[in-house]
Amino acid sequence: MGAEGSVDGVQLAPAVAAGAHSATSGPILSVSGVHRSFGGVVAVSVDEFHVDHGSIVALIGPNGAGKTTFFNVLTGFEKADGGSWHFQGHDLSGKPAYAIARAGMVRTFQTARVFPRLSVMDNVRLGATGQIGERLSSALLRWRWRPQEAELGERAAEVIEWVGLGAKRDDLAGTLSGGQRKLLELARAVMARPSLLMLDEPMAGVNPALRQSLLDRIRDLAADGVTVLFVEHDMDVVSSIAEVVVCMAEGRIIAKGTPGEVAADERVIEAYLGASSGDLRDVERDTGRAPGSAPGSDDGDGEAGS
Amino acid sequence: MLAVNLGAAAVDGLRDMVGISCCVYALASIGLNIQFGFAGLLNFGHIGSALVGAYGTAIMVNNGHPLWLAAIVGLIAAIVLGLLLGLPTLRLRADYLAIATISVAEILRVLANSVRLQDVTGGPIGISGVAKDWFSINPIPEGRYGWGSFSFNHNTLWTMILGWTLVILASLAVWGLSRSPWGRLLKAVREDEEAARALGKNVFALKLQAFVLGSAIGGAAGIVFALRGGFVTPSFFIAQTTFNWYLVVILGGVATVIGPPLGAMVYWFVISTLNSLLTQAIGNDGWWFIASTETGAVRYVLVGVTIVLLLVFRPQGLFGDREEARLGGR
Numbered sequence: 001m002g003a004e005g006s007v008d009g010v011q012l013a014p015a016v017a018a019g020a021h022s023a024t025s026g027p028i029l030s031v032s033g034v035h036r037s038f039g040g041v042v043a044v045s046v047d048e049f050h051v052d053h054g055s056i057v058a059l060i061g062p063n064g065a066g067k068t069t070f071f072n073v074l075t076g077f078e079k080a081d082g083g084s085w086h087f088q089g090h091d092l093s094g095k096p097a098y099a100i101a102r103a104g105m106v107r108t109f110q111t112a113r114v115f116p117r118l119s120v121m122d123n124v125r126l127g128a129t130g131q132i133g134e135r136l137s138s139a140l141l142r143w144r145w146r147p148q149e150a151e152l153g154e155r156a157a158e159v160i161e162w163v164g165l166g167a168k169r170d171d172l173a174g175t176l177s178g179g180q181r182k183l184l185e186l187a188r189a190v191m192a193r194p195s196l197l198m199l200d201e202p203m204a205g206v207n208p209a210l211r212q213s214l215l216d217r218i219r220d221l222a223a224d225g226v227t228v229l230f231v232e233h234d235m236d237v238v239s240s241i242a243e244v245v246v247c248m249a250e251g252r253i254i255a256k257g258t259p260g261e262v263a264a265d266e267r268v269i270e271a272y273l274g275a276s277s278g279d280l281r282d283v284e285r286d287t288g289r290a291p292g293s294a295p296g297s298d299d300g301d302g303e304a305g306s
Numbered sequence: 307m308l309a310v311n312l313g314a315a316a317v318d319g320l321r322d323m324v325g326i327s328c329c330v331y332a333l334a335s336i337g338l339n340i341q342f343g344f345a346g347l348l349n350f351g352h353i354g355s356a357l358v359g360a361y362g363t364a365i366m367v368n369n370g371h372p373l374w375l376a377a378i379v380g381l382i383a384a385i386v387l388g389l390l391l392g393l394p395t396l397r398l399r400a401d402y403l404a405i406a407t408i409s410v411a412e413i414l415r416v417l418a419n420s421v422r423l424q425d426v427t428g429g430p431i432g433i434s435g436v437a438k439d440w441f442s443i444n445p446i447p448e449g450r451y452g453w454g455s456f457s458f459n460h461n462t463l464w465t466m467i468l469g470w471t472l473v474i475l476a477s478l479a480v481w482g483l484s485r486s487p488w489g490r491l492l493k494a495v496r497e498d499e500e501a502a503r504a505l506g507k508n509v510f511a512l513k514l515q516a517f518v519l520g521s522a523i524g525g526a527a528g529i530v531f532a533l534r535g536g537f538v539t540p541s542f543f544i545a546q547t548t549f550n551w552y553l554v555v556i557l558g559g560v561a562t563v564i565g566p567p568l569g570a571m572v573y574w575f576v577i578s579t580l581n582s583l584l585t586q587a588i589g590n591d592g593w594w595f596i597a598s599t600e601t602g603a604v605r606y607v608l609v610g611v612t613i614v615l616l617l618v619f620r621p622q623g624l625f626g627d628r629e630e631a632r633l634g635g636r
Binding site for chain 1: 489
């Protein structure tokens with residue numbers, strides 16, 4: 001299987017992430033006063049949050065902290081009760097999910113959502129935005145979309161090689177393992193040429209062999225100037241690639257800093273202690289450096305609507 | 307049972323297999339297959355599109371407009387119905403969409419049937435003389451063509467040519483669309499809407515396009531129906547007809563290109579042959595629980611049983627593949 005074999009992190013497909021803007025400084029995404037509650041329960045209440053251009057930011061927090069809801073709100077999959085967020089200077093608050101993705105803010109899901117009965121190749125092709133042939137008015141005029149389709153095919157093939165699924169190109173996506181689906185989802189998202197990639201628990205359900213490959217791919221993207229914001233439970237993953245760690249608890253952001261700083265923050269430890277003993281293990285692992293412990297099997301935020 | 311003439315029954319089946327009714331079914335099912343098969347939209351009111359197409363044409367002709375203009379108006383009416391029905395309902399869950407569509411189709415039928423609107427729609431009697439212009443340009447010399455009971459008069463043949471040409475054109479369009487990026491996107495949306503949205507695809511617009519396209523083809527089926535004998539009556543536009551079309555789509559193979567036309571042909575062959583056999587066997591005396599007037603109902607019972615068996619043992623239909631069937635049945 002290609003994916004496990006190729007963990008040479010430096011090799012980067014040239015077509016990947018060509019859409020990313022060169023790393024200018026300043027925030028690519030800035031959020032203010034975003035609020036969301038379900039019934040009487042406050043799921044998200046974020047006063048201020050921003051992501052700098054070209055950075056890798058991890059969003060951590062105990063189960064039910066509101067991370068996934070926050071993600072869903074920012075990407076238009078859930079309505080905000082209030083607040084606004086700007087992406088590359090554009091106000092995206094309240095915009096539909098597809099418009100947000102087209103603006104360059106592309107997300108993946110906690111449980112990889114592939115199109116199971118389409119081939120790996122078709123899955124990746126679908127990632128590309130602005131396809132002429134996807135318009136009904138030109139769908140029957142083959143000559144109008146053929147050149148673009150051929151071009152997309154080449155780029156899709158490169159991206160598939162890049163994530164190490166070359167051998168699976170023509171297989172149905174439904175036949176892939178959980179980890180391979182995560183890689184496929186990443187490849188598909190990359191086809192959309194995102195400037196900000198939002199990964200919801202990229203390592204959930206990924207076996208250790210593929211984990212490294214997935215990490216390397218995320219590093220590749222960052223090296224190419226793509227900004228990455230990801231939700232993750234596993235502190236090993238967080239401390240190995242994130243430059244900035246933001247911790248949420250009960251819908252609020254309670255700490256922000258380098259992985260070391262956040263893990264040592266008393267409020268963070270308290271939040272995890274207050275949640276469940278299972279999550280405490282993650283914090284301990286980071287501070288105490290206990291490698292080889294089981295990857296965080298606690299997937300999913302428990303809050304409503306995740 | 308009594309002696310039956312299998313050959314005569316089969317000839318009846320063959321005649322209806324190429325007849326206009328089958329043609330109308332094939333065309334309507336192609337439209338329904340775009341909605342239900344390719345886009346996964348559960349439209350239980352597809353007959354409404356045909357009604358609007360047929361009545362739009364008939365009312366225009368009745369008011370003295372030329373047939374070509376009337377047919378265009380009928381087609382536009384079906385497109386407008388698709389838009390009006392699709393805009394508010396396509397955000398609904400599949401089951402609500404089904405309820406909303408069947409309701410609208412019934413409302414339309416009741417309106418068409420209304421005595422108070424007789425001046426416009428003709429009420430229960432309907433509108434006749436729709437096809438005068440059409441028959442007047444018929445190049446086929448007057449007469450009957452065919453052998454024995456497998457025969458058609460020149461006007462029927464003329465409408466059959468139009469109908470089957472439309473079936474072929476619509477099938478080619480579906481074939482082209484299903485192989486285009488648009489078709490690929492439709493398939494992706496049917497599998498996982500959320501994932502498609504996350505990739506920047508306007509899922510609602512896509513569904514609306516598929517819905518309106520299906521509705522337009524349903525409208526064309528209605529127009530062919532109006533040209534069959536030149537008269538339009540509300541009794542054809544009952545909800546049952548939509549379900550017959552579902553049967554045709556499932557029989558032929560959900561989300562396939564040739565499924566609906568071939569499914570319609572098989573459907574009509576089986577229905578007519580059975581009808582002929584039952585009529586011969588039961589005759590005027592009736593048999594066991596079946597009175598002679600009930601043979602029409604009995605053939606539908608047999609067709610129902612066939613469909614149940616088909617769904618259990620061959621869910622992909624006659625011409626589909628298994629994977630697609632599973633998707634369509636979600």
